Amino acid sequence: MLSLLNDRALLWVGALFYLAGFITGLVALTRRKAPAGLRPVLNTFLVIGWVVQMTGLYVRGIAVGGCPLGNKFEIVQFVAWSAMVLYFFVGTAFRMSVLGLFTAGYAATLALISLLIPTWDLVRGAKIFGQNPWIELHAALAVFSYGVFGLLALTSLMHLLQNWSLKHKRLNGLFWFLPSVVQLGEINYRLLALGVLLLTFSLGVGAAWWVRDTNSVDYPKLIVTLGVWAVYTTMLFFRWRAWLVSVRFAWVCLLMFFIALFSLGPVNSSRHHEVVLTPES
Amino acid sequence: METHSATLFLLGASHHTAPLAIREKIALDESRASALAAFLGSTPGVQEFALLNTCNRVEIYGVARTPDTLLTLRAGFCETTGCTLSELDAACFQRHNHDTVAHLFAVASGLDSQIIGETEILGQVKDAYDNALAHKWTGPVLNRVFQKTFQAAKHIRTHTGIGFGQISVATVAVDLAGRIFGDLSSTRVLVVGAGQIGLKAAQAFQSRGAASITVASRTLAKAGEAAALSGGWAMSLADLPEAVAGADIIASSTSSPDFVLTAEMIAASMKRRPARPLFLIDLALPRDVEPVAAQLANVFLYNLDDLAGIAEENLAQREAEVAKCRAILAQRTAALWPQVAQSLNQRRHA
Numbered sequence: 195m196l197s198l199l200n201d202r203a204l205l206w207v208g209a210l211f212y213l214a215g216f217i218t219g220l221v222a223l224t225r226r227k228a229p230a231g232l233r234p235v236l237n238t239f240l241v242i243g244w245v246v247q248m249t250g251l252y253v254r255g256i257a258v259g260g261c262p263l264g265n266k267f268e269i270v271q272f273v274a275w276s277a278m279v280l281y282f283f284v285g286t287a288f289r290m291s292v293l294g295l296f297t298a299g300y301a302a303t304l305a306l307i308s309l310l311i312p313t314w315d316l317v318r319g320a321k322i323f324g325q326n327p328w329i330e331l332h333a334a335l336a337v338f339s340y341g342v343f344g345l346l347a348l349t350s351l352m353h354l355l356q357n358w359s360l361k362h363k364r365l366n367g368l369f370w371f372l373p374s375v376v377q378l379g380e381i382n383y384r385l386l387a388l389g390v391l392l393l394t395f396s397l398g399v400g401a402a403w404w405v406r407d408t409n410s411v412d413y414p415k416l417i418v419t420l421g422v423w424a425v426y427t428t429m430l431f432f433r434w435r436a437w438l439v440s441v442r443f444a445w446v447c448l449l450m451f452f453i454a455l456f457s458l459g460p461v462n463s464s465r466h467h468e469v470v471l472t473p474e475s
Numbered sequence: 476m477e478t479h480s481a482t483l484f485l486l487g488a489s490h491h492t493a494p495l496a497i498r499e500k501i502a503l504d505e506s507r508a509s510a511l512a513a514f515l516g517s518t519p520g521v522q523e524f525a526l527l528n529t530c531n532r533v534e535i536y537g538v539a540r541t542p543d544t545l546l547t548l549r550a551g552f553c554e555t556t557g558c559t560l561s562e563l564d565a566a567c568f569q570r571h572n573h574d575t576v577a578h579l580f581a582v583a584s585g586l587d588s589q590i591i592g593e594t595e596i597l598g599q600v601k602d603a604y605d606n607a608l609a610h611k612w613t614g615p616v617l618n619r620v621f622q623k624t625f626q627a628a629k630h631i632r633t634h635t636g637i638g639f640g641q642i643s644v645a646t647v648a649v650d651l652a653g654r655i656f657g658d659l660s661s662t663r664v665l666v667v668g669a670g671q672i673g674l675k676a677a678q679a680f681q682s683r684g685a686a687s688i689t690v691a692s693r694t695l696a697k698a699g700e701a702a703a704l705s706g707g708w709a710m711s712l713a714d715l716p717e718a719v720a721g722a723d724i725i726a727s728s729t730s731s732p733d734f735v736l737t738a739e740m741i742a743a744s745m746k747r748r749p750a751r752p753l754f755l756i757d758l759a760l761p762r763d764v765e766p767v768a769a770q771l772a773n774v775f776l777y778n779l780d781d782l783a784g785i786a787e788e789n790l791a792q793r794e795a796e797v798a799k800c801r802a803i804l805a806q807r808t809a810a811l812w813p814q815v816a817q818s819l820n821q822r823r824h825a
């Protein structure tokens with residue numbers, strides 16, 4: 195029974211609930227008319243998956259004595275969890291839970307990939323936050339902002355699909371359930387603003403401690419992190435000035451998220467001290 | 476002595492059975508409807524009744540003590556409407572008992588409508604029932620049948636695709652505008668050309684709550700007439716470039732042989748409002764909007780063929796749902812009929 199409470203086992207269960215939600219939503223939406231009860235069913239899968247995933251992260255956090263952001267596996271899991279939190283806040287604005295479907299697919303993909311690559315979870319940083327709650331907050335906010343940017347990538351993808359369907363007059367099937375172009379444009383703008391705000395605050399907290407010990411952070415991590423922040427902030431400025439709008443804005447948001455996701459590699463690999471975890475039996 | 480159950484009947488005419496000329500003749504205005512209701516109420520043997528009177532159908536639903544009562548009703552119907560018995564025979568149809576329930580279910584669900592799946596008919600059936608209820612024309616049989624009809628129609632609407640999409644050019648355009656802008660209450664509509672089709676589009680957008688409607692025409696007087704009918708403003712075509720920049724939706728239907736809205740004009744207007752999409756509806760033949768404008772970012776151009784194609788596709792999807800709807804309604808009719816039959820039997824002895 196105790197083995198069932200293993201953190202990875204819980205994270206597997208959470209990921210499978212996300213996958214079940216995604217499959218349920220996909221099957222329902224590919225029909226001509228989605229059943230009225232789709233949203234509650236989909237949301238039930240997602241809430242259960244999210245609670246189980248959070249329990250898994252909590253168990254991991256207890257085991258490591260801090261916020262579980264010590265390796266790529268934990269960070270990716272946290273990004274998936276963050277995206278789901280955001281969906282619960284903004285998803286109700288979307289008809290037929292189509293954002294729920296996209297978020298379920300996205301969270302399931304991230305969570306399952308992280309679970310299927312054991313090397314991501316073999317080592318983790320030792321006392322990476324130095325028992326400093328501010329650094330822990332900095333890391334948590336930074337990863338949470340990645341969750342926001344992940345959701346932004348999803349809504350950008352929806353924007354591109356809706357734009358394509360309207361331009362090419364292919365209006366049925368899944369396209370029928372997508373929100374309007376204007377709604378997607380507005381939600382993209384707000385998500386970008388929220389992500390930049392969170393990342394700025396996170397970097398502000400990190401910078402306040404970094405100036406006391408400039409050797410505590412490697413330059414690759416510093417450059418990549420500031421680079422990601424600078425690009426997203428520039429995007430926000432361009433969007434505010436209406437220089438980057440509509441499809442171009444959606445493409446940039448989508449592509450930028452993949453770049454940001456890959457930046458987690460250099461950010462994570464620049465830790466000074468790592469410990470090897472016992473592989474899962 | 477032989478005893479029969481009371482009969483649930485339907486006597487009526489609809490667009491399926493009666494040509495327009497006959498439908499015009501038997502149409503019930505307020506005074507005729509009152510006269511017919513008075514006749515039905517005073518006819519011995521008519522225990523309950525309700526009148527459904529729309530532009531496409533006149534139908535009397537009722538409960539008769541004996542089948543012979545219907546003969547009296549036919550004569551009364553002719554007397555009220557002024558049509559001959561032979562015209563009535565050619566245009567009218569009758570249903571009895573189980574088939575009456577099945578017919579009412581189909582009517583309320585929009586399966587019997589001229590535009591399959593339209594929703595207006597359900598409201599009309601509800602009004603007919605409310606009117607009958609208010610005048611105490613209905614009783615236990617019709618009350619049960621009508622209540623079950625509303626449940627069946629709601630089920631059909633919720634669980635099938637019978638109401639899928641829009642099937643007229645104007646409403647397809649409005650539907651598309653919803654896919655682009657969501658809520659239309661902040662959209663500004665510009666109608667170029669004061670013809671009938673443009674006017675219909677303007678009225679469709681007005682009914683969906685567009686923020687403003689402006690009609691542009693070569694002559695200001697014509698624009699003014701069309702604007703008055705659609706609750707909008709009038710302007711001259713000379714001010715078009717400026718108006719294009721301020722519009723979210725442009726429906727164009729002039730008889731101009733050349734493009735009225737060029738790609739260059741639209742590109743220039745998009746520079747002034749890059750973040751806001753522009754929906755162009757070209758309802759003219761020859762076309763008013765230069766097709767290459769469709770390639771501009773954030774511009775969505777639909778012409779008559781595109782809209783008609785979507786309408787036809789939606790109609791085909793609705794028609795594909797008819798068999799499914801009929802199967803559901805047949806099940807519901809079969810489930811309801813034993814209860815109605817029992818009530819009819821009790822009405823006979825009442």
